[in-house]
Amino acid sequence: MRFFAExxxxxSLHLTVHWTVLPGAAPRPWLRCAACGAQRAFAFxxxxxxxxxxxxxxxxxxxxxxTCDATWNRPVFERRRADALPPGQLQAFxxxxxxxxxxxxxxxxxxxxxxxQIDEADGVSVRRRIVASDPAATPMLTIRLDPAGTVVPRxxxxxxxxxxxxxxxxxxxxxxxxxxxxxxTVDALRRPCRVPLVIFLDLCEEPDATAIMAxxxx
Numbered sequence: 001m002r003f004f005a006e007x008x009x010x011x012s013l014h015l016t017v018h019w020t021v022l023p024g025a026a027p028r029p030w031l032r033c034a035a036c037g038a039q040r041a042f043a044f045x046x047x048x049x050x051x052x053x054x055x056x057x058x059x060x061x062x063x064x065x066x067t068c069d070a071t072w073n074r075p076v077f078e079r080r081r082a083d084a085l086p087p088g089q090l091q092a093f094x095x096x097x098x099x100x101x102x103x104x105x106x107x108x109x110x111x112x113x114x115x116x117q118i119d120e121a122d123g124v125s126v127r128r129r130i131v132a133s134d135p136a137a138t139p140m141l142t143i144r145l146d147p148a149g150t151v152v153p154r155x156x157x158x159x160x161x162x163x164x165x166x167x168x169x170x171x172x173x174x175x176x177x178x179x180x181x182x183x184x185t186v187d188a189l190r191r192p193c194r195v196p197l198v199i200f201l202d203l204c205e206e207p208d209a210t211a212i213m214a215x216x217x218x
Contacts, residue, residue, distance in 0.1 A: 012204075014136035017216050018144045020127040021158055021193055026105035029063070030117035035070040041119055042072050044105040048093045049073055055081060059093050061105055074114070076104055099148065126162050128218035138204035141216055146196045155197065156189040164215040178202045 026044040033040040042063035051058045057080050060073035082090050092100035104110075111118055131144070143162075145155060160167045173179045174186040181188050182198035189199075203209035 012136045012139045013213065014132075014134045014140040014142070015213050015216060016131040016133075016142040016144070018129045018131050018146065019158075019162060020129075021145060021147045022099075022102070022125045022127060023106065023148075024125060026102060027108055027111060028066070028119040029074075029111050029115045030119070031072055031115055033065045033068065033070050033072075035068045036065060039117070040065045040067050042066065044102075045071075046098060046101065047096050048076075048101055050090075050093045053079070057082060057085070057090070059089075061101060074111075076110075126158070126218070128162075128216070130217055138202065139206075139209045139213065141201040141203060141213060143199045143201070143216065144196070145193060145199060147193045153193060154190055155193050155199075158193055159189065159199070162215065163212050165212070173201065173206075178205075 028041045028043050030039050030041050032038070033042075043066055045062045045064050047062045049060045049062055058078050059076045059080075061076060063072045063074055064070065065072070076093075077085060077089075088100065091097070108118060131142075143159070145158065156167055156170045159165075160170050163170075170179070170189070174189060178201060179186055179189070180200045180202075182200070184197070188197060201212075203212060206212065
């Protein structure tokens with residue numbers, strides 16, 4: 001018996017998605033919280049603060065105490081002219097650009113200037129975009145896996161979490177020839193996600209094909 005991920009008029013779909021794989025939460029520095037009166041873990045809020053003093057600028061990343069929500073401003077640049085900043089950094093601070101600010105927040109060498117105790121983050125997040133959704137004879141899924149920055153977790157783990165499946169299920173699909181990798185073999189799934197990769201999944205015999213497609217889209 002075959003099961004189908006149905007689209008328009010009951011037809012199967014070939015769904016193509018682009019996954020940008022982002023590292024998880026930024027590392028958390030432990031600092032003395034003035035409000036708590038003790039050492040606390042501070043988490044990056046995802047926001048920045050910019051201050052102008054004449055023609056000179058100061059920029060900080062905003063962290064919050066995980067116990068009381070008090071803030072700590074982590075200096076990124078001080079008393080700098082706008083034309084002396086790296087390209088795009090001023091605009092990123094003005095718009096709270098998530099990609100640029102998260103990249104800065106993951107700079108552990110700078111964090112170590114303020115504390116020796118840093119909690120390392122775990123896991124990844126996936127930003128998903130549908131590229132195409134076309135009629136097909138059988139349900140197919142193409143995933144363009146694209147790491148943003150240095151992403152350590154293995155690809156099979158990212159696939160499993162992103163599709164709502166277990167890693168053993170991913171291994172089973174690969175063993176049955178239901179997963180293929182462009183310009184490589186399925187062994188690439190067991191490697192860290194450091195370079196882009198295109199992965200094909202044939203879901204024609206999977207009873208939960210529709211649910212897998214839904215997870216792929218996010």
